[in-house]
Amino acid sequence: MILATAYATFYRNIFRSSVSGPGAIATGSANQSHSLPLRVLTPSHNHFMKAKVYVTLKPSVLDPQGKAIKHSVELLGFHGVNDIRQGKYFEISLDNSVSEANAREEATRLAHDVLSNPIIEDFRVEIEK
Amino acid sequence: MKFGVVVFPGSNCDHDAYHVISKHVGQPVDFIWHRDTDLSTYDAIIIPGGFSYGDYLRAGALARFSPVMNSIKEFAAEGNLVLGICNGFQILCEAGLLPGALIRNRDLHFICDYVNVRVENTDTPFTQELKPGSVLRMPIAHAEGNYVCDDATFEELLRHQQIIFRYCDASGNVSEAANPNGARDNIAGICNHGRNVLGLMPHPERACEDLLGSSDGREVFRSLAGALAAAA
Numbered sequence: 001m002i003l004a005t006a007y008a009t010f011y012r013n014i015f016r017s018s019v020s021g022p023g024a025i026a027t028g029s030a031n032q033s034h035s036l037p038l039r040v041l042t043p044s045h046n047h048f049m050k051a052k053v054y055v056t057l058k059p060s061v062l063d064p065q066g067k068a069i070k071h072s073v074e075l076l077g078f079h080g081v082n083d084i085r086q087g088k089y090f091e092i093s094l095d096n097s098v099s100e101a102n103a104r105e106e107a108t109r110l111a112h113d114v115l116s117n118p119i120i121e122d123f124r125v126e127i128e129k
Numbered sequence: 130m131k132f133g134v135v136v137f138p139g140s141n142c143d144h145d146a147y148h149v150i151s152k153h154v155g156q157p158v159d160f161i162w163h164r165d166t167d168l169s170t171y172d173a174i175i176i177p178g179g180f181s182y183g184d185y186l187r188a189g190a191l192a193r194f195s196p197v198m199n200s201i202k203e204f205a206a207e208g209n210l211v212l213g214i215c216n217g218f219q220i221l222c223e224a225g226l227l228p229g230a231l232i233r234n235r236d237l238h239f240i241c242d243y244v245n246v247r248v249e250n251t252d253t254p255f256t257q258e259l260k261p262g263s264v265l266r267m268p269i270a271h272a273e274g275n276y277v278c279d280d281a282t283f284e285e286l287l288r289h290q291q292i293i294f295r296y297c298d299a300s301g302n303v304s305e306a307a308n309p310n311g312a313r314d315n316i317a318g319i320c321n322h323g324r325n326v327l328g329l330m331p332h333p334e335r336a337c338e339d340l341l342g343s344s345d346g347r348e349v350f351r352s353l354a355g356a357l358a359a360a361a
Contacts, residue, residue, distance in 0.1 A: 061277060062311065064237050114194070117187055117223065119230045120277060 048093035049100065050128040051107035055116045056087035090115055103127045130357040132158040133171040135201070135217075137192045142178035142214065145334045150175070153337050153347055154354045163195040172357050173210040174201055176217030178270070178332060188231065188273045189219035198224050210254055210353065211326045215271055218318070218328030227321055227328045228286070229278030235311025239272040243342065244309055246317045246331055247297040250290050253320050254356030255327045255349055264301045265294075265345040267331040269309060274330040276312040276319075286319060294318035294329055 057063050063085050070084040090111075098106055104127050111123040132150045136143045143160060150158040161168070163181075168174065181192035192198070198220070205211050205226055213221040221227040234240060245266050248259045259265075278286070286292050294317040298307045308315045310330075318329025333346030 060279070061232065062235065062275070064233055064235055064311075068237055114190070115186070117190065117230055119222075119279075120232060 048095060049098065049103050051090075051092040051094060051103060051110075052126040052128060053090040053092065053107060053111045053115055054087060054124045054126075055090070055111070055121050056123070057085060058120055058122055061120045088115075100127075100129060130156050130172040130354065130361065131170055132156055132173050132175060133161040133168060134158060134175045134177055135161045135163060135197055136177075137163045137179070137181035137195060137220075139181040139183055140177050140179035140216065142216075142332065142334060145332070146175045146177045146214070149334045149337045149346075149350055154350050156354065161197060163192070163197045166196050166200045168197075168200045168204045171204070171209075173212065173353060174204060175334075176201070176211065176213040176220055177334070178215030178217060181216055181220065184216075184273070187223070189216060189221075189223040192216075192220045193224040202226065205321070205323075205326050208323060208325050210357070212255060212349075212353065213326070213328040214332055214334060215269075215274075215330055218330055219273065221326060221328045226326050227319060228282045228291075229276055229319070231273050231330070232275045232277055233273050234271070234275050234309070237272075239270070240274075240309050241270040242268065242309070244269050244317070244331060245297050245299050245301075245307065246294040246329075247301050247303060248293070249295055250293050250320075252290065253293060253324045253327060253352075255320070255353050256293060258352040258355050259348050262301060264297060264299065265331075265333075265336070265348065266299075266343045267333055267336040267346050268342070269331045271310070271330055274310040274312065276316040276330070278313065283313065286316075289322060291319050291321070291324075292316055293320050293327060294331070 066085040069086065070081055073081055092107060094103055104125060107125045111125055112118060116123045134143050134146045147158055150156055185191055201211060219231045222230050243266055245264050248256055248261055248263045251257055251259050251261050295303045295315040296308045296317050297303045303315045317331055318327060320327045333349040336343040336346030338344055
């Protein structure tokens, strides 16, 4: 199945110029110079599992940045904002050495040991396959 | 007695600390690159101020994973002296060698100014030659100096007299007005349970010469050297 991409247009033109129909391609006959391996072409993109880590300050911890943002937001005319707390978001793409089963465990360990300071922050992990 | 001043990528008060030990304490001192792990020849380690790893993620959060930190943990566990100044204090907290954490200053600004701190406890190698209640004038330069800890930890600090310095006014009154960054209970510096590890946000190494504005910081280093001499 050839996709309608630039690559496909290239290959389609090659086939048109060399043979009379798909039959010739299937048997791999005539016109050796135009005999190209028939490949399904997809955009080159290796798929990695993604761990999404959300780090937030514990409710008991002062967040002056959040307060400053809230103040500015109010000055800009946004109403109805009771409070704003600022956190951090990390996207970690995990390579193939991490199995689906281990992904959450690995991401949690990373979040606990490095990405957050458990004294002042909480975290949440989401795994996207 | 030999001192070591640890250098992380981004440390910038290492030379001040080195200078103070070399010139004012008059003892041998080395720079220790953060990847070096042999601390066997040192009697005291100083973790200086600065912006190790650019304060990326959190101040001190990445430095605490440097190879030298494992050695410093062992060094401290054996009862040897470790002094963490500013970023050094932050690193010690992130590494779990001191309790609590340092977060963004209450008023969000980076503050570069002189403060006064009261000596709350002289039962540490770092303050043993000082008078309790005396006031030291030292500069601070930080944006994340707001010391926080949960109530249980705070009770522990009080119970074991681990609060060593508190922000105060020139007369020694510990007041909210004298608190530059919102730190809990005006805490400017604490020690660990074993009293051999001290962390403080102000810079004593920048207050060792009257020409530069204050020489009160010398007292801390004099105490430290005195304690090492007595132990030798």
